[in-house]
Amino acid sequence: MIGYYDYTVILTYLSLVSSGLGIIVSLNGTGHPYMGVFFLMFCGLCDAFDGKVARTKPDRTDMQKKYGIQIDSLSDLVAFGVLPACIGNAMIRVCPTIDEIPRFKADGGGNFEFPVALLCFAVVMLYILAALIRLAWFNVTEEERQKKEEGARKYYTGLPVTSAALIFPTVLLLQFLIPYDITPVYFVVMFITGVLFLAKFQLKKFELNGILVMVGIGLIEFLILAIGWFCLKK
Secondary structure: OOOOHHHHHHHHHHHHHHHHHHHHHHHOOOOHHHHHHHHHHHHHHHHHHHHHOOOOOOOHHHHHHHHHHHHHHHHHHHHHHHHHHHHHHHHHHHHOOOOOOEEEOOOOOOOOOOHHHHHHHHHHHHHHHHHHHHHHHHHHHHHHHHHHOOOOOOOOEEHHHHHHHHHHHHHHHHHHHOOEOOOOHHHHHHHHHHHHOOOOOOEEOOOOHHHHHHHHHHHHHHHHHHHHHHHOOO
């Protein structure tokens, strides 16, 4: 079979499987954004360590390294580009349904009027496109960088797409704190995030301690969302 199947790519493969399940759940007729976001956070957990795991293999060939870069970006496009878009689609459809929390709805019936929904879908398309452009640019620049220096890069240009694993769960947490439908906020944040994907600013890459802090924040978000979801559905 073509491809590689050793331990260095397992986390990337798991991230893709998780994002695929999240997309299916979010687009399902009875799906809910608060279900899809759990898969998004798991993708973020896998991505936090896939590179470090891959670099523990000392005898990786150039082909394996290039393969790892490609599948990582392809997986990231699905996990942090398409999946957040599908979660947004689910939010438009169900406006998220948490009956126990009183909310102002867009038209009093829980649905967005056509022009607003069309604008939201335009934001979704621009966000996915921004994620694609960023990941393609990263692949090209990473190959050039590896010709000149060893090890992992120390700085990113612009906001990494993997930040979606923390940004969008944070937005969904707002629904437990404020009595208004946070769906419009989700799409405003999605637009800003897409712009930051392509922005030209330097961002220092987290070392292990920073990664552990981000994972800790993600776990806290996961627990709050899980407990809140369980209590509201009980």
